[in-house]
Structure formats: C-alpha cells, structure tokens
Amino acid sequence: MRTYLFSAFAIAMLCTGNTPSIANAYDPQLLRITTGSVSGVYYEIGIELCRTINKRRYVHMHYCVVEGSSGSSENLLKLASGASELAIAQSNALAVFISNKNETTNDLEVLASLYNEALHVFVRADSNIAKFADFKGKRINLSERGSGTRVVVDDILEFADLKKSDFPLVLELDPISQISALCEDRIDVSFWVSATPNLIASEILDRCDVVLMDLADIVGEQEIVARGYKISKLSPEDYRGLGAPISSLSVEAVLVKSVHLSDETVSVIAGSISEGQVVLQRNSRFLGGFEFFDD
Structure with a gap:
C-alpha cells in the first residue's frame, strides 16, 4: 500500500x-x-x-x-x-x-x-488473434491522436515491429466510437488504457463478441520494462468472462x-x-x- x-x-x-x-x-x-x-x-x-x-x-x-x-x-x-x-x-x-x-x-x-492504468487489448473472438504477430492483415483501431492510449499503442506496435502498412484498415477512434466498431465487426483489434475495472472495457466485453488478449508473449521482454511499463494482471474480479487472470502492462496516471x-x-x-x-x-x-x- x-x-x-x-x-x-x-x-x-x-x-x-x-x-x-x-x-x-x-x-x-x-x-x-x-x-x-x-x-x-x-x-x-x-x-x-x-x-x-x-x-x-x-x-x-x-x-x-x-x-x-x-x-x-x-x-x-x-x-x-x-x-x-x-x-x-x-x-x-x-x-x-x-x-x-x-x-x-x-x-x-x-x-x-x-493510480495505475492497465493496457486492454480487445480482439474479435472470430479473428484468430492470440499474439501481436497475428495483428498483420487485421483491421485495427490505434485510438485517437493526442490520447495516452495512442502513445502506448504506438510504442507497443513499434516494439512488436508492426507498421501501419501491415493493416488493411487503420482507424483512430475515440473510446466510445470503438465500442460500436468492435460490436459491428468493422475492426478486429482495439486498445484502451485505463484503471481497472473500467466501464468502457466492461461494456465492450458485455456487448460485443470480443475477448481480452493475454500479453504473455511480450511482458517478459526486458525492453518493455526499460520503456517504463510495469507487468500487471487483469483478473476475473475485474471483468466477467475472464476465466483466469491474464498478463497485461500498466503505466501510472500522474x-x-x-x-x-x-x-x-x-x-x-x-x-x-x-x-x-x-x-x-x-x-x-x-x-x-x-x-x-x-x-
């Protein structure tokens, strides 16, 4: 504490x-x-x-x-x-x-x-996405310019060696607009950095055919920690539908x-x-x- x-x-x-x-x-x-x-x-x-x-x-x-x-x-x-x-x-x-x-x-x-804020990576349940390498060829929302989420997304995609040209559709939606885009199957991937649990994240998971992606493939990388991220978890106590805790990354709100x-x-x-x-x-x-x- x-x-x-x-x-x-x-x-x-x-x-x-x-x-x-x-x-x-x-x-x-x-x-x-x-x-x-x-x-x-x-x-x-x-x-x-x-x-x-x-x-x-x-x-x-x-x-x-x-x-x-x-x-x-x-x-x-x-x-x-x-x-x-x-x-x-x-x-x-x-x-x-x-x-x-x-x-x-x-x-x-x-x-x-x-307080701490966790990275939520939402993927369509039918998108066959399990890790960052699977993002290639998928429709993605990078989040709106100027937002803290966008700073994280740009940084993580750079770390994963992913470029805009790897995606057939790139959007820059605000937090509310991403809900309908995911629910209506207009995008495959979206991001949200927030305290947990979060109402927007809960609504996305409740309304849409969407799951939270486990970030286990990158949280162990030393460069991620060097970039200022902390290793964290999203748990079933945070969101209904999570059968077990999943790995995530977090930053501080200051x-x-x-x-x-x-x-x-x-x-x-x-x-x-x-x-x-x-x-x-x-x-x-x-x-x-x-x-x-x-x-």
Whole structure:
C-alpha cells in the first residue's frame, strides 16, 4: 500500500510559515486542470480535485476548473504552453514528451502519483488473434491522436515491429466510437488504457463478441520494462468472462505541474487535498492510493 505524503507536506508548510496568503478577494488565481474525455476517469478525477480545492477558495483565493481534452499528449502540450496550470497524464506519455528535450518540456514535473492504468487489448473472438504477430492483415483501431492510449499503442506496435502498412484498415477512434466498431465487426483489434475495472472495457466485453488478449508473449521482454511499463494482471474480479487472470502492462496516471507554479499555489493544492483526502477517496475509487511528491 502506498504511503500518503499529503499530510506531512501540508504540516511542513504550516510549520515553516509558508502558508498561502489571503489574496485580493476580487482577484482569485485560476487553476485549470486539463484531463480527458468527459466520460473518462481523468475528467472524473479532475472534478473531484477541483471540488476539494474550491471548498476553501475564499480563504486561499484559488479557483479550480476542469477542462476536457483528447488525453495525455494534449494535456501536456497545454501545460507546457501555459494554457493550463495542472495536467493529468500517463507517466510514459510524460516521458516521451520530455524526451523531446526542448526548453518547454523540461519545465514539467510530477506533482503526484495517482493510480495505475492497465493496457486492454480487445480482439474479435472470430479473428484468430492470440499474439501481436497475428495483428498483420487485421483491421485495427490505434485510438485517437493526442490520447495516452495512442502513445502506448504506438510504442507497443513499434516494439512488436508492426507498421501501419501491415493493416488493411487503420482507424483512430475515440473510446466510445470503438465500442460500436468492435460490436459491428468493422475492426478486429482495439486498445484502451485505463484503471481497472473500467466501464468502457466492461461494456465492450458485455456487448460485443470480443475477448481480452493475454500479453504473455511480450511482458517478459526486458525492453518493455526499460520503456517504463510495469507487468500487471487483469483478473476475473475485474471483468466477467475472464476465466483466469491474464498478463497485461500498466503505466501510472500522474498529476503534472509546471516548475513555474508558485510555492504558494503548490501549498494550496497540497493543503486542500490533504484536508479533503477522506472525501476524495470516498467519491472516487481511483484516488485511494495517491502519493504526493514534494521537494
């Protein structure tokens, strides 16, 4: 179980006297959190975080708003450009973003670790797909550009030495659109990276003639671990229809900030979340094990 560091951080801020000042009542500081699809977990978490911060907005004079997006890559672009103050993203997407090594991307850092997200690989039951090598010649959905899922898919397909030219049909569908595409037999393969269990994944498995692919053929590869993935499992407790646990890969969902965010604002975020920790965990099952990183 993870150690909760919010309370210790907030106490440290209080003890050093580095607490938020009461700002001009008519000039609150805006905190924009870019998240993801309005039907997704990132958006849900953004709402809960903002609700917690805004409870004391007239004391610390910071007002939090949630903004939807296509996912991790777009969130990080907005954060780096100054169009938001916070972003929720996948750890591997952040690593790819920072690896571009320009002045803007180096200004981002992880504020908190939220939870793990697993890779779901959906294949049509009649597609005769059992491993990544079987993808060749199949109709595939890579997921929409800008999403954390797309970052993972591009990375995994590169690792498996698969190219777009290997597929007769390549789509870039959003999470909701992939459901009908799988159910109506318009694609053979699709992907989804999310916390487990997940409603979209459950709906796909319940409605469509689809199974989850076991990733046993790649999880043991050292290069996969070197790329920042963790070995994980999807179990029958997560999804009905799974007769036994199957191998998967996971990444972390993280809360990211700019290094230029003031100490006062970081204190407000840490203090608000520390005070509202019990409510956050009650309202969102995905916030039961977050870890806050201070300096």
